[in-house]
Amino acid sequence: MVVYQPGNLQELGLFNPTEFFANVVIEHEYVECTASAIQALVLFKKLYPGHKKNEIDNCITNAVRFIRDMHMPDGSWYGNWGVCFTYGTWFALGGLVAAGKNYHNCLAIRRGVEFRLKSGRDDGGWGESYTSCSTEAERDPTPLHKAAKLLINSQMEDGELPQREITGSFIKNCMIHYAIYRNTFPLWALAEYAGVCHCHKVDCISMSSKH
Secondary structure, three states, rough: EEEOOOOOOHHHHHHHOOOOOOOOOOOOOHHHHHHHHHHHHHHHHHHHOOHHHOOOOOOOOHHHHHHHOOOOOOOOOOOOOEEOHHHHHHOOOOOOOOOOOOOOHHHHHHHHHHHHHHOOOOOOOOOOOOOHHOOOOOOOOHHHHHHHHHHHHOOOOOOOOOOOOOOEEEEOOOEEEEHHHHHHHHHHHHHHHHHHHHHHOOOOOOOOOOO
């Protein structure tokens, strides 16, 4: 039972029939969905630039404002559909960039980047426990290279990547195992990495073999 009711109707949450899903009775806005909608609308504008331009521009503007409003004090964003601040921050930054924001003209992006750099691990990767769900060229490209190298070196002989901790979440405290995530997101990250390196004319680490 889920209903979408704009406005302050939190009292409907008292009718939650489940013991393990939090805040399921009323549908909420989410950073991940909002950021994805921005990216879809920006692509739509490129394909059909004259169709409902004002409405789409207003929608993007409001969506960017929502993402900024959801920014956490430490520079992160909470992720509702994955684990957790790493996941939400990735979506938020993607949405802001799609809307035309960048490191130089958007404080939220700068703070988000700083959060990612501070939360990186010594081996170059990022990781986060499911328990947290309830609780450019002038810049140094080294963290990107280290992260890409870690992903490449993690690949197993059969081409798969290893399954680590649970990466999916649903309504704050229900963890979901998405078997394909362990391959999809690393490949997505490496594609983004290669694209950024090409755009900024920075040499990628070799992807033809492990180092």
